[in-house]
Amino acid sequence: MNTLLEFIHSDLFFMIWTTLAKSAGLLGVVLVLVSYTVYAERRVSSLMQDRVGPNRTGFPISIVGSWLGQKKWKDWSPILGGLGQPIADAVKLLLKEDFTPAYVNKFYFWIAPALGISAAILALAVIPFGSSLGGVDMVIANVDIGPLFVFAISSLGVYGIVLAGWSSNSKYPFLGAIRSTSQLISYELALGLSVIPLFLIVGKLNLVEIVDYQVKNGWMLLPGITAGKLPTLQQVACWIPVFISFLVFTISMFAETNRLPFDLPEAETELVGGYHTEYSSMKFALFFLGEYTAMITGSAFIVTLFLGGWHCPFIPDGSAHWWWGLVNIGVFFAKVIAFLIFFIFIRWTLPRFRYDQLMKLGWIWFFEIALVNIFLTALIVAFVH
Amino acid sequence: MAYQVPRPKLTFAEKIYLPTVLAGLKITLGHLIRMLRGKTKVCMQYPEEKWDANLPEHYRGAPTLVSDEHGRTRCVACQLCEFICPPRAIRIKPGEIPCEDKFAKVEKYPEAFQIDMIRCIYCGLCEEVCPEQAIFLKKEYAITGTSRAQMMHDKTKLIEMGGIKPGLVNKWNEKK
Numbered sequence: 001m002n003t004l005l006e007f008i009h010s011d012l013f014f015m016i017w018t019t020l021a022k023s024a025g026l027l028g029v030v031l032v033l034v035s036y037t038v039y040a041e042r043r044v045s046s047l048m049q050d051r052v053g054p055n056r057t058g059f060p061i062s063i064v065g066s067w068l069g070q071k072k073w074k075d076w077s078p079i080l081g082g083l084g085q086p087i088a089d090a091v092k093l094l095l096k097e098d099f100t101p102a103y104v105n106k107f108y109f110w111i112a113p114a115l116g117i118s119a120a121i122l123a124l125a126v127i128p129f130g131s132s133l134g135g136v137d138m139v140i141a142n143v144d145i146g147p148l149f150v151f152a153i154s155s156l157g158v159y160g161i162v163l164a165g166w167s168s169n170s171k172y173p174f175l176g177a178i179r180s181t182s183q184l185i186s187y188e189l190a191l192g193l194s195v196i197p198l199f200l201i202v203g204k205l206n207l208v209e210i211v212d213y214q215v216k217n218g219w220m221l222l223p224g225i226t227a228g229k230l231p232t233l234q235q236v237a238c239w240i241p242v243f244i245s246f247l248v249f250t251i252s253m254f255a256e257t258n259r260l261p262f263d264l265p266e267a268e269t270e271l272v273g274g275y276h277t278e279y280s281s282m283k284f285a286l287f288f289l290g291e292y293t294a295m296i297t298g299s300a301f302i303v304t305l306f307l308g309g310w311h312c313p314f315i316p317d318g319s320a321h322w323w324w325g326l327v328n329i330g331v332f333f334a335k336v337i338a339f340l341i342f343f344i345f346i347r348w349t350l351p352r353f354r355y356d357q358l359m360k361l362g363w364i365w366f367f368e369i370a371l372v373n374i375f376l377t378a379l380i381v382a383f384v385h
Numbered sequence: 386m387a388y389q390v391p392r393p394k395l396t397f398a399e400k401i402y403l404p405t406v407l408a409g410l411k412i413t414l415g416h417l418i419r420m421l422r423g424k425t426k427v428c429m430q431y432p433e434e435k436w437d438a439n440l441p442e443h444y445r446g447a448p449t450l451v452s453d454e455h456g457r458t459r460c461v462a463c464q465l466c467e468f469i470c471p472p473r474a475i476r477i478k479p480g481e482i483p484c485e486d487k488f489a490k491v492e493k494y495p496e497a498f499q500i501d502m503i504r505c506i507y508c509g510l511c512e513e514v515c516p517e518q519a520i521f522l523k524k525e526y527a528i529t530g531t532s533r534a535q536m537m538h539d540k541t542k543l544i545e546m547g548g549i550k551p552g553l554v555n556k557w558n559e560k561k
Contacts, residue, residue, distance in 0.1 A: 044417070047416070047417050047420040047421065048413045048416045048417050048420070049416070050416060050420060050425045050427060051427065051428075052427050052428070052430070247403075345410060345413060345414070346406075346410070348413055349406070349409040349410050349412070349413045350406060350409060
Protein backbone atom coordinates (compact mmCIF):
# COMPACT_ATOMS: atom_id res chain seq x y z
CA MET A 1 0.00 0.00 0.00
CA ASN A 2 2.77 2.36 0.94
CA THR A 3 4.70 1.62 -2.21
CA LEU A 4 1.57 2.40 -4.24
CA LEU A 5 1.17 5.75 -2.48
CA GLU A 6 4.83 6.48 -3.02
CA PHE A 7 4.41 5.64 -6.68
CA ILE A 8 1.40 7.94 -7.00
CA HIS A 9 3.39 10.80 -5.47
CA SER A 10 6.50 10.07 -7.49
CA ASP A 11 7.70 12.17 -10.41
CA LEU A 12 7.45 9.19 -12.73
CA PHE A 13 3.74 8.80 -12.11
CA PHE A 14 3.23 12.55 -12.52
CA MET A 15 5.04 12.42 -15.84
CA ILE A 16 3.03 9.40 -16.99
CA TRP A 17 -0.38 10.83 -16.30
CA THR A 18 0.41 14.30 -17.60
CA THR A 19 1.82 12.79 -20.79
CA LEU A 20 -1.26 10.62 -21.23
CA ALA A 21 -3.52 13.61 -20.61
CA LYS A 22 -1.57 15.73 -23.09
CA SER A 23 -1.69 12.97 -25.69
CA ALA A 24 -5.42 12.48 -25.28
CA GLY A 25 -6.08 16.21 -25.36
CA LEU A 26 -3.94 16.82 -28.43
CA LEU A 27 -5.45 13.85 -30.23
CA GLY A 28 -8.94 15.10 -29.49
CA VAL A 29 -8.15 18.63 -30.66
CA VAL A 30 -6.45 17.35 -33.79
CA LEU A 31 -9.28 15.01 -34.73
CA VAL A 32 -11.87 17.76 -34.32
CA LEU A 33 -9.59 20.06 -36.29
CA VAL A 34 -9.29 17.43 -39.03
CA SER A 35 -13.03 17.01 -39.42
CA TYR A 36 -13.56 20.75 -39.55
CA THR A 37 -10.66 21.17 -41.97
CA VAL A 38 -12.53 18.88 -44.33
CA TYR A 39 -15.60 21.02 -43.86
CA ALA A 40 -13.59 24.21 -44.35
CA GLU A 41 -12.07 22.75 -47.47
CA ARG A 42 -15.47 22.06 -48.96
CA ARG A 43 -16.88 25.42 -47.89
CA VAL A 44 -13.92 27.60 -48.88
CA SER A 45 -13.52 25.83 -52.21
CA SER A 46 -17.17 26.35 -52.99
CA LEU A 47 -16.97 30.02 -52.08
CA MET A 48 -13.98 30.42 -54.37
CA GLN A 49 -15.84 28.74 -57.19
CA ASP A 50 -18.98 30.86 -56.72
CA ARG A 51 -20.93 28.00 -55.20
CA VAL A 52 -22.57 27.63 -51.81
CA GLY A 53 -21.20 24.35 -50.46
CA PRO A 54 -22.61 22.16 -47.71
CA ASN A 55 -25.02 24.40 -45.82
CA ARG A 56 -27.80 22.04 -44.74
CA THR A 57 -26.61 19.60 -42.11
CA GLY A 58 -26.55 21.89 -39.14
CA PHE A 59 -27.12 22.14 -35.48
CA PRO A 60 -30.75 23.09 -35.04
CA ILE A 61 -30.04 26.59 -33.80
CA SER A 62 -33.55 27.82 -34.52
CA ILE A 63 -34.84 25.10 -32.18
CA VAL A 64 -32.49 26.32 -29.47
CA GLY A 65 -33.82 29.80 -30.11
CA SER A 66 -37.44 28.85 -29.63
CA TRP A 67 -36.48 26.78 -26.63
CA LEU A 68 -35.00 29.88 -25.06
CA GLY A 69 -38.33 31.55 -25.67
CA GLN A 70 -37.00 34.13 -28.09
CA LYS A 71 -39.25 34.13 -31.10
CA LYS A 72 -37.13 36.60 -33.05
CA TRP A 73 -34.00 34.49 -32.80
CA LYS A 74 -31.86 35.34 -35.76
CA ASP A 75 -31.71 32.54 -38.28
CA TRP A 76 -28.02 31.75 -38.59
CA SER A 77 -28.56 28.67 -40.69
CA PRO A 78 -27.16 30.17 -43.91
CA ILE A 79 -23.86 30.68 -42.11
CA LEU A 80 -23.80 27.93 -39.50
CA GLY A 81 -25.95 25.58 -41.54
CA GLY A 82 -23.25 23.16 -42.57
CA LEU A 83 -21.46 22.85 -39.24
CA GLY A 84 -23.02 19.47 -38.57
CA GLN A 85 -21.64 18.09 -41.82
CA PRO A 86 -18.46 16.51 -40.35
CA ILE A 87 -20.58 14.59 -37.84
CA ALA A 88 -22.86 13.32 -40.57
CA ASP A 89 -19.84 12.36 -42.67
CA ALA A 90 -18.27 10.45 -39.78
CA VAL A 91 -21.50 8.59 -39.05
CA LYS A 92 -21.85 7.73 -42.73
CA LEU A 93 -18.30 6.42 -42.98
CA LEU A 94 -18.66 4.37 -39.79
CA LEU A 95 -21.90 2.74 -40.87
CA LYS A 96 -20.92 1.93 -44.44
CA GLU A 97 -20.14 -1.60 -45.49
CA ASP A 98 -16.44 -2.33 -45.14
CA PHE A 99 -15.77 -4.17 -48.35
CA THR A 100 -12.50 -6.01 -48.91
CA PRO A 101 -12.09 -7.25 -52.48
CA ALA A 102 -11.20 -10.93 -52.84
CA TYR A 103 -8.11 -10.32 -54.95
CA VAL A 104 -6.18 -8.09 -52.51
CA ASN A 105 -3.30 -9.05 -50.27
CA LYS A 106 -5.28 -8.97 -47.04
CA PHE A 107 -2.48 -8.37 -44.55
CA TYR A 108 -0.99 -5.33 -46.26
CA PHE A 109 -4.41 -4.14 -47.33
CA TRP A 110 -5.42 -3.93 -43.68
CA ILE A 111 -2.18 -2.53 -42.35
CA ALA A 112 -1.81 0.29 -44.92
CA PRO A 113 -4.50 2.71 -43.64
CA ALA A 114 -3.27 2.29 -40.08
CA LEU A 115 0.27 3.12 -41.17
CA GLY A 116 -0.93 6.17 -43.03
CA ILE A 117 -2.65 7.75 -40.06
CA SER A 118 -0.34 6.62 -37.26
CA ALA A 119 2.67 8.19 -38.97
CA ALA A 120 0.90 11.52 -39.21
CA ILE A 121 -0.28 11.44 -35.58
CA LEU A 122 3.03 10.23 -34.15
CA ALA A 123 4.91 13.14 -35.68
CA LEU A 124 2.80 15.51 -33.60
CA ALA A 125 4.32 14.14 -30.41
CA VAL A 126 7.46 16.28 -30.53
CA ILE A 127 5.85 19.56 -31.53
CA PRO A 128 5.48 22.11 -28.71
CA PHE A 129 1.87 23.24 -28.98
CA GLY A 130 1.97 25.60 -26.01
CA SER A 131 4.37 27.05 -23.45
CA SER A 132 3.43 25.46 -20.15
CA LEU A 133 0.30 24.85 -18.16
CA GLY A 134 0.75 24.75 -14.40
CA GLY A 135 4.44 23.97 -14.75
CA VAL A 136 3.90 21.18 -17.28
CA ASP A 137 5.55 21.75 -20.65
CA MET A 138 3.00 21.62 -23.42
CA VAL A 139 4.90 19.14 -25.54
CA ILE A 140 4.33 15.41 -25.36
CA ALA A 141 7.91 14.33 -25.95
CA ASN A 142 10.66 16.89 -25.40
CA VAL A 143 13.38 15.19 -27.40
CA ASP A 144 16.64 16.65 -28.68
CA ILE A 145 16.15 15.37 -32.22
CA GLY A 146 12.70 16.89 -32.84
CA PRO A 147 12.96 17.76 -36.55
CA LEU A 148 14.74 14.48 -37.35
CA PHE A 149 11.96 12.61 -35.58
CA VAL A 150 9.31 14.49 -37.56
CA PHE A 151 11.08 13.79 -40.87
CA ALA A 152 11.64 10.13 -40.05
CA ILE A 153 8.09 9.44 -38.91
CA SER A 154 6.20 11.51 -41.46
CA SER A 155 8.16 9.86 -44.29
CA LEU A 156 6.83 6.53 -43.03
CA GLY A 157 3.38 7.73 -44.08
CA VAL A 158 4.43 7.04 -47.66
CA TYR A 159 4.61 3.35 -46.75
CA GLY A 160 0.90 3.46 -46.11
CA ILE A 161 0.31 4.74 -49.62
CA VAL A 162 2.76 2.37 -51.28
CA LEU A 163 1.46 -0.66 -49.40
CA ALA A 164 -2.12 0.31 -50.21
CA GLY A 165 -1.29 0.60 -53.89
CA TRP A 166 0.67 -2.61 -53.93
CA SER A 167 -1.72 -4.78 -51.96
CA SER A 168 -4.79 -3.57 -53.84
CA ASN A 169 -3.65 -5.69 -56.78
CA SER A 170 -5.27 -3.29 -59.19
CA LYS A 171 -3.88 -0.96 -61.82
CA TYR A 172 -4.87 2.52 -60.70
CA PRO A 173 -3.83 2.11 -57.06
CA PHE A 174 -0.56 0.68 -58.28
CA LEU A 175 0.07 3.70 -60.49
CA GLY A 176 -0.71 5.92 -57.51
CA ALA A 177 1.79 4.03 -55.38
CA ILE A 178 4.48 4.33 -58.05
CA ARG A 179 3.88 8.03 -58.32
CA SER A 180 4.03 8.37 -54.57
CA THR A 181 7.41 6.67 -54.53
CA SER A 182 8.78 8.89 -57.28
CA GLN A 183 7.38 11.89 -55.45
CA LEU A 184 9.03 10.82 -52.20
CA ILE A 185 12.49 10.62 -53.69
CA SER A 186 12.13 14.00 -55.33
CA TYR A 187 10.95 16.12 -52.40
CA GLU A 188 12.46 14.38 -49.41
CA LEU A 189 16.01 15.65 -50.00
CA ALA A 190 14.87 19.23 -50.41
CA LEU A 191 12.60 18.92 -47.39
CA GLY A 192 15.43 17.86 -45.12
CA LEU A 193 18.10 20.15 -46.53
CA SER A 194 15.95 23.27 -46.63
CA VAL A 195 15.66 23.61 -42.84
CA ILE A 196 19.36 23.12 -42.09
CA PRO A 197 20.00 26.91 -42.29
CA LEU A 198 17.58 27.28 -39.41
CA PHE A 199 19.53 24.86 -37.26
CA LEU A 200 22.73 26.65 -38.21
CA ILE A 201 21.29 29.90 -36.89
CA VAL A 202 19.68 28.48 -33.75
CA GLY A 203 22.38 25.91 -33.05
CA LYS A 204 19.88 23.48 -31.54
CA LEU A 205 17.90 20.50 -32.79
CA ASN A 206 15.29 20.64 -30.07
CA LEU A 207 11.96 22.08 -31.15
CA VAL A 208 11.22 23.52 -27.70
CA GLU A 209 14.55 25.34 -27.73
CA ILE A 210 13.99 26.52 -31.30
CA VAL A 211 10.73 28.10 -30.13
CA ASP A 212 12.51 29.59 -27.10
CA TYR A 213 15.09 31.11 -29.43
CA GLN A 214 12.27 32.67 -31.45
CA VAL A 215 10.61 33.99 -28.29
CA LYS A 216 13.84 35.78 -27.36
CA ASN A 217 14.98 36.93 -30.81
CA GLY A 218 11.78 37.24 -32.79
CA TRP A 219 10.20 34.80 -35.20
CA MET A 220 12.37 33.37 -37.90
CA LEU A 221 10.40 35.10 -40.63
CA LEU A 222 9.94 38.34 -38.68
CA PRO A 223 13.21 38.68 -36.76
CA GLY A 224 13.54 41.22 -33.96
CA ILE A 225 10.20 42.92 -34.45
CA THR A 226 8.17 40.21 -32.77
CA ALA A 227 10.53 40.21 -29.80
CA GLY A 228 9.95 43.95 -29.37
CA LYS A 229 13.42 45.13 -30.37
CA LEU A 230 15.39 45.92 -33.50
CA PRO A 231 16.87 42.92 -35.29
CA THR A 232 20.63 42.49 -35.20
CA LEU A 233 22.73 42.76 -38.34
CA GLN A 234 23.13 39.01 -38.45
CA GLN A 235 19.39 38.48 -38.26
CA VAL A 236 18.79 40.92 -41.10
CA ALA A 237 21.43 39.19 -43.20
CA CYS A 238 20.01 35.80 -42.36
CA TRP A 239 16.50 36.79 -43.33
CA ILE A 240 17.10 36.03 -47.01
CA PRO A 241 18.27 32.42 -46.53
CA VAL A 242 15.52 31.90 -43.96
CA PHE A 243 12.92 33.12 -46.42
CA ILE A 244 14.33 30.86 -49.17
CA SER A 245 14.32 27.92 -46.80
CA PHE A 246 10.73 28.78 -45.79
CA LEU A 247 9.63 28.74 -49.43
CA VAL A 248 11.41 25.49 -50.28
CA PHE A 249 10.25 23.85 -47.09
CA THR A 250 6.62 24.91 -47.51
CA ILE A 251 6.50 23.70 -51.10
CA SER A 252 8.14 20.41 -50.15
CA MET A 253 5.62 20.11 -47.34
CA PHE A 254 2.84 20.36 -49.93
CA ALA A 255 4.46 17.41 -51.71
CA GLU A 256 4.90 15.51 -48.46
CA THR A 257 1.23 15.85 -47.53
CA ASN A 258 0.07 14.94 -51.07
CA ARG A 259 -1.75 18.19 -51.48
CA LEU A 260 -2.39 19.94 -54.73
CA PRO A 261 -0.39 20.96 -56.76
CA PHE A 262 1.42 17.70 -55.90
CA ASP A 263 -1.43 15.28 -55.24
CA LEU A 264 -0.10 12.83 -57.79
CA PRO A 265 -0.73 9.61 -55.81
CA GLU A 266 -4.46 10.21 -55.72
CA ALA A 267 -5.06 12.42 -58.77
CA GLU A 268 -8.82 11.79 -58.99
CA THR A 269 -9.03 12.97 -62.57
CA GLU A 270 -6.35 10.58 -63.77
CA LEU A 271 -6.26 7.59 -61.44
CA VAL A 272 -9.92 7.14 -60.36
CA GLY A 273 -9.11 7.39 -56.65
CA GLY A 274 -5.38 6.77 -56.74
CA TYR A 275 -3.95 4.52 -54.07
CA HIS A 276 -7.24 4.23 -52.15
CA THR A 277 -9.41 3.24 -55.10
CA GLU A 278 -10.15 -0.21 -53.63
CA TYR A 279 -10.85 1.03 -50.12
CA SER A 280 -14.24 1.73 -48.64
CA SER A 281 -15.86 2.72 -45.38
CA MET A 282 -13.65 3.33 -42.36
CA LYS A 283 -10.47 2.14 -44.07
CA PHE A 284 -10.92 4.85 -46.65
CA ALA A 285 -11.76 7.28 -43.86
CA LEU A 286 -8.46 6.43 -42.16
CA PHE A 287 -6.57 7.42 -45.30
CA PHE A 288 -8.59 10.60 -45.41
CA LEU A 289 -7.91 11.29 -41.74
CA GLY A 290 -4.24 10.51 -42.26
CA GLU A 291 -3.99 12.93 -45.14
CA TYR A 292 -5.54 15.78 -43.20
CA THR A 293 -3.67 14.95 -40.02
CA ALA A 294 -0.47 15.10 -42.06
CA MET A 295 -1.60 18.55 -43.19
CA ILE A 296 -2.02 19.63 -39.58
CA THR A 297 1.32 18.11 -38.61
CA GLY A 298 2.99 19.87 -41.50
CA SER A 299 1.39 23.21 -40.64
CA ALA A 300 2.30 22.77 -36.98
CA PHE A 301 5.89 22.01 -37.95
CA ILE A 302 6.17 25.06 -40.22
CA VAL A 303 4.59 27.25 -37.54
CA THR A 304 7.02 25.90 -34.96
CA LEU A 305 10.08 26.40 -37.14
CA PHE A 306 9.33 29.68 -38.88
CA LEU A 307 6.43 31.48 -37.27
CA GLY A 308 7.38 31.39 -33.62
CA GLY A 309 5.31 28.41 -32.50
CA TRP A 310 3.00 29.37 -29.63
CA HIS A 311 4.59 32.80 -29.23
CA CYS A 312 2.63 35.95 -29.82
CA PRO A 313 4.20 39.37 -29.14
CA PHE A 314 3.18 41.02 -25.85
CA ILE A 315 1.59 37.86 -24.50
CA PRO A 316 3.54 36.25 -21.62
CA ASP A 317 4.07 32.51 -21.47
CA GLY A 318 2.47 30.01 -19.15
CA SER A 319 4.83 30.68 -16.23
CA ALA A 320 3.04 34.00 -15.62
CA HIS A 321 -0.40 32.51 -15.08
CA TRP A 322 -2.06 29.28 -16.15
CA TRP A 323 -4.56 31.00 -18.38
CA TRP A 324 -1.74 32.65 -20.34
CA GLY A 325 -0.69 29.07 -21.04
CA LEU A 326 -4.13 28.42 -22.50
CA VAL A 327 -3.86 31.59 -24.57
CA ASN A 328 -0.52 30.34 -25.90
CA ILE A 329 -2.10 27.06 -26.97
CA GLY A 330 -4.86 29.06 -28.66
CA VAL A 331 -2.28 31.21 -30.46
CA PHE A 332 -0.50 28.10 -31.71
CA PHE A 333 -3.67 26.55 -33.08
CA ALA A 334 -4.75 29.87 -34.59
CA LYS A 335 -1.49 29.96 -36.53
CA VAL A 336 -1.96 26.33 -37.57
CA ILE A 337 -5.48 27.06 -38.76
CA ALA A 338 -4.28 30.08 -40.72
CA PHE A 339 -1.73 27.87 -42.41
CA LEU A 340 -4.35 25.19 -43.10
CA ILE A 341 -6.48 27.81 -44.83
CA PHE A 342 -3.43 28.73 -46.87
CA PHE A 343 -3.13 25.03 -47.83
CA ILE A 344 -6.78 25.08 -48.92
CA PHE A 345 -6.29 28.30 -50.88
CA ILE A 346 -3.38 26.82 -52.78
CA ARG A 347 -5.29 23.65 -53.52
CA TRP A 348 -8.15 25.47 -55.20
CA THR A 349 -5.87 27.84 -57.07
CA LEU A 350 -3.22 25.74 -58.77
CA PRO A 351 -3.52 22.94 -61.28
CA ARG A 352 -1.65 19.67 -60.75
CA PHE A 353 1.99 19.28 -61.74
CA ARG A 354 2.99 16.44 -64.01
CA TYR A 355 5.23 14.10 -62.15
CA ASP A 356 8.21 14.66 -64.36
CA GLN A 357 7.76 18.37 -63.59
CA LEU A 358 7.70 17.59 -59.88
CA MET A 359 10.88 15.51 -60.16
CA LYS A 360 12.55 18.30 -62.12
CA LEU A 361 11.44 20.81 -59.51
CA GLY A 362 12.71 18.63 -56.68
CA TRP A 363 15.99 17.50 -58.15
CA ILE A 364 17.10 20.40 -60.33
CA TRP A 365 15.77 23.37 -58.41
CA PHE A 366 15.03 22.72 -54.77
CA PHE A 367 17.90 20.37 -54.05
CA GLU A 368 20.43 22.87 -55.43
CA ILE A 369 18.73 25.89 -53.89
CA ALA A 370 18.71 24.18 -50.51
CA LEU A 371 22.38 23.24 -50.80
CA VAL A 372 23.46 26.75 -51.81
CA ASN A 373 21.27 28.13 -49.06
CA ILE A 374 23.14 26.10 -46.44
CA PHE A 375 26.49 27.51 -47.56
CA LEU A 376 25.07 31.02 -47.73
CA THR A 377 23.78 30.76 -44.17
CA ALA A 378 27.01 29.26 -42.95
CA LEU A 379 28.93 32.17 -44.45
CA ILE A 380 26.57 34.74 -42.92
CA VAL A 381 26.67 33.07 -39.51
CA ALA A 382 30.47 32.88 -39.66
CA PHE A 383 31.26 36.38 -40.89
CA VAL A 384 28.41 38.79 -40.08
CA HIS A 385 28.20 39.81 -36.46
CA MET B 386 5.47 14.00 -90.62
CA ALA B 387 5.09 14.79 -87.01
CA TYR B 388 3.47 18.07 -86.22
CA GLN B 389 5.36 20.16 -83.70
CA VAL B 390 2.97 21.82 -81.27
CA PRO B 391 4.13 25.40 -80.82
CA ARG B 392 4.93 25.96 -77.16
CA PRO B 393 4.48 29.44 -75.76
CA LYS B 394 7.71 31.19 -74.87
CA LEU B 395 7.57 31.70 -71.12
CA THR B 396 9.01 34.73 -69.43
CA PHE B 397 11.33 34.37 -66.46
CA ALA B 398 8.53 35.32 -64.06
CA GLU B 399 6.39 32.53 -65.46
CA LYS B 400 9.20 30.03 -65.33
CA ILE B 401 9.85 30.42 -61.62
CA TYR B 402 6.12 29.90 -60.94
CA LEU B 403 5.87 32.04 -57.80
CA PRO B 404 4.59 35.32 -59.34
CA THR B 405 1.98 33.37 -61.29
CA VAL B 406 1.02 31.49 -58.15
CA LEU B 407 0.44 34.83 -56.45
CA ALA B 408 -1.63 36.00 -59.42
CA GLY B 409 -3.72 32.84 -59.12
CA LEU B 410 -4.19 33.38 -55.39
CA LYS B 411 -5.35 36.91 -56.12
CA ILE B 412 -8.04 35.58 -58.47
CA THR B 413 -9.37 32.97 -56.04
CA LEU B 414 -9.24 35.43 -53.15
CA GLY B 415 -11.19 37.91 -55.25
CA HIS B 416 -13.89 35.32 -55.87
CA LEU B 417 -13.99 34.47 -52.17
CA ILE B 418 -14.34 38.10 -51.10
CA ARG B 419 -17.01 38.83 -53.70
CA MET B 420 -18.89 35.75 -52.49
CA LEU B 421 -18.60 36.73 -48.82
CA ARG B 422 -19.87 40.23 -49.57
CA GLY B 423 -22.85 38.69 -51.32
CA LYS B 424 -22.04 40.21 -54.68
CA THR B 425 -21.97 36.89 -56.49
CA LYS B 426 -25.24 35.48 -57.72
CA VAL B 427 -25.51 31.84 -56.69
CA CYS B 428 -28.08 29.18 -57.45
CA MET B 429 -31.54 29.27 -55.91
CA GLN B 430 -31.75 27.72 -52.44
CA TYR B 431 -34.61 25.44 -53.36
CA PRO B 432 -36.90 24.65 -50.46
CA GLU B 433 -36.63 28.19 -49.07
CA GLU B 434 -36.75 29.95 -52.42
CA LYS B 435 -39.10 28.75 -55.10
CA TRP B 436 -39.77 29.76 -58.62
CA ASP B 437 -43.44 28.74 -58.55
CA ALA B 438 -44.78 32.20 -59.35
CA ASN B 439 -42.78 32.28 -62.56
CA LEU B 440 -43.92 28.91 -63.91
CA PRO B 441 -45.31 29.28 -67.45
CA GLU B 442 -49.03 28.80 -68.14
CA HIS B 443 -48.40 25.60 -70.06
CA TYR B 444 -46.30 24.02 -67.30
CA ARG B 445 -46.92 20.28 -67.02
CA GLY B 446 -47.01 19.12 -63.41
CA ALA B 447 -49.04 16.40 -61.76
CA PRO B 448 -52.23 15.28 -63.57
CA THR B 449 -55.42 15.88 -61.57
CA LEU B 450 -59.18 15.46 -61.93
CA VAL B 451 -61.18 18.68 -61.99
CA SER B 452 -64.78 19.17 -60.92
CA ASP B 453 -67.40 21.48 -62.40
CA GLU B 454 -69.40 24.18 -60.60
CA HIS B 455 -71.95 21.60 -59.35
CA GLY B 456 -69.24 19.63 -57.64
CA ARG B 457 -69.45 16.80 -60.17
CA THR B 458 -66.23 15.21 -61.30
CA ARG B 459 -66.10 15.86 -65.02
CA CYS B 460 -64.70 12.45 -65.82
CA VAL B 461 -67.17 10.17 -67.61
CA ALA B 462 -64.90 7.11 -67.41
CA CYS B 463 -64.41 6.87 -71.18
CA GLN B 464 -60.95 5.47 -70.46
CA LEU B 465 -59.30 7.31 -73.36
CA CYS B 466 -56.58 8.59 -71.08
CA GLU B 467 -56.01 5.10 -69.77
CA PHE B 468 -55.49 3.88 -73.31
CA ILE B 469 -53.28 6.70 -74.46
CA CYS B 470 -51.08 6.90 -71.37
CA PRO B 471 -47.61 5.90 -72.66
CA PRO B 472 -46.26 4.46 -69.39
CA ARG B 473 -49.69 3.02 -68.50
CA ALA B 474 -49.84 4.88 -65.27
CA ILE B 475 -53.63 5.36 -65.24
CA ARG B 476 -56.14 2.73 -64.06
CA ILE B 477 -59.86 3.46 -64.25
CA LYS B 478 -62.75 1.32 -63.02
CA PRO B 479 -65.91 2.64 -64.69
CA GLY B 480 -69.20 2.56 -62.83
CA GLU B 481 -72.81 3.29 -63.83
CA ILE B 482 -74.70 6.29 -62.52
CA PRO B 483 -78.13 5.17 -61.23
CA CYS B 484 -81.29 6.47 -63.04
CA GLU B 485 -82.57 8.51 -60.11
CA ASP B 486 -79.34 10.52 -59.93
CA LYS B 487 -79.30 14.17 -60.93
CA PHE B 488 -76.70 13.43 -63.57
CA ALA B 489 -78.29 10.19 -64.81
CA LYS B 490 -77.87 11.17 -68.44
CA VAL B 491 -74.07 11.12 -68.01
CA GLU B 492 -74.45 7.33 -67.59
CA LYS B 493 -70.89 6.58 -66.48
CA TYR B 494 -68.54 7.76 -63.77
CA PRO B 495 -65.18 6.47 -62.52
CA GLU B 496 -65.68 4.23 -59.53
CA ALA B 497 -61.95 4.21 -59.05
CA PHE B 498 -59.38 6.41 -60.73
CA GLN B 499 -55.76 5.75 -59.99
CA ILE B 500 -52.61 7.40 -61.32
CA ASP B 501 -49.29 5.81 -60.44
CA MET B 502 -47.02 8.81 -59.99
CA ILE B 503 -43.94 6.60 -60.09
CA ARG B 504 -44.84 5.73 -63.66
CA CYS B 505 -46.25 9.07 -64.83
CA ILE B 506 -43.95 10.86 -67.23
CA TYR B 507 -45.85 14.18 -67.16
CA CYS B 508 -46.35 14.06 -70.95
CA GLY B 509 -49.79 15.61 -70.84
CA LEU B 510 -51.35 13.24 -73.37
CA CYS B 511 -54.16 12.44 -70.90
CA GLU B 512 -55.08 16.11 -70.75
CA GLU B 513 -54.92 16.41 -74.52
CA VAL B 514 -57.03 13.35 -75.25
CA CYS B 515 -59.76 13.98 -72.69
CA PRO B 516 -63.04 14.84 -74.51
CA GLU B 517 -64.60 16.17 -71.31
CA GLN B 518 -61.72 18.40 -70.23
CA ALA B 519 -61.77 16.49 -66.98
CA ILE B 520 -58.09 15.86 -66.47
CA PHE B 521 -55.61 18.73 -66.17
CA LEU B 522 -51.91 18.90 -65.46
CA LYS B 523 -51.49 21.23 -62.52
CA LYS B 524 -48.31 23.13 -61.66
CA GLU B 525 -47.48 20.83 -58.79
CA TYR B 526 -44.13 19.19 -59.38
CA ALA B 527 -42.92 18.11 -55.94
CA ILE B 528 -44.73 14.77 -55.78
CA THR B 529 -43.05 12.75 -53.06
CA GLY B 530 -43.81 9.81 -50.85
CA THR B 531 -42.02 7.40 -48.60
CA SER B 532 -43.59 4.29 -50.08
CA ARG B 533 -45.01 3.06 -53.38
CA ALA B 534 -48.48 3.15 -51.91
CA GLN B 535 -48.13 6.85 -51.18
CA MET B 536 -47.19 7.53 -54.77
CA MET B 537 -50.48 6.06 -56.04
CA HIS B 538 -52.86 8.95 -56.43
CA ASP B 539 -56.40 7.66 -55.98
CA LYS B 540 -59.67 9.35 -56.93
CA THR B 541 -60.16 11.38 -53.77
CA LYS B 542 -56.62 12.69 -53.89
CA LEU B 543 -56.88 13.56 -57.58
CA ILE B 544 -60.18 15.40 -57.12
CA GLU B 545 -58.82 17.24 -54.12
CA MET B 546 -55.77 18.33 -56.08
CA GLY B 547 -57.80 19.29 -59.14
CA GLY B 548 -60.28 21.62 -57.48
CA ILE B 549 -63.17 23.26 -59.26
CA LYS B 550 -62.90 24.60 -62.78
CA PRO B 551 -66.24 26.05 -63.92
CA GLY B 552 -67.70 26.66 -67.36
CA LEU B 553 -65.79 24.55 -69.76
CA VAL B 554 -68.05 21.80 -71.10
CA ASN B 555 -71.72 22.42 -70.38
CA LYS B 556 -73.40 19.59 -72.27
CA TRP B 557 -74.25 17.65 -69.08
CA ASN B 558 -76.05 20.56 -67.43
CA GLU B 559 -79.78 20.08 -66.72
CA LYS B 560 -81.31 22.44 -69.28
CA LYS B 561 -79.14 21.61 -72.23
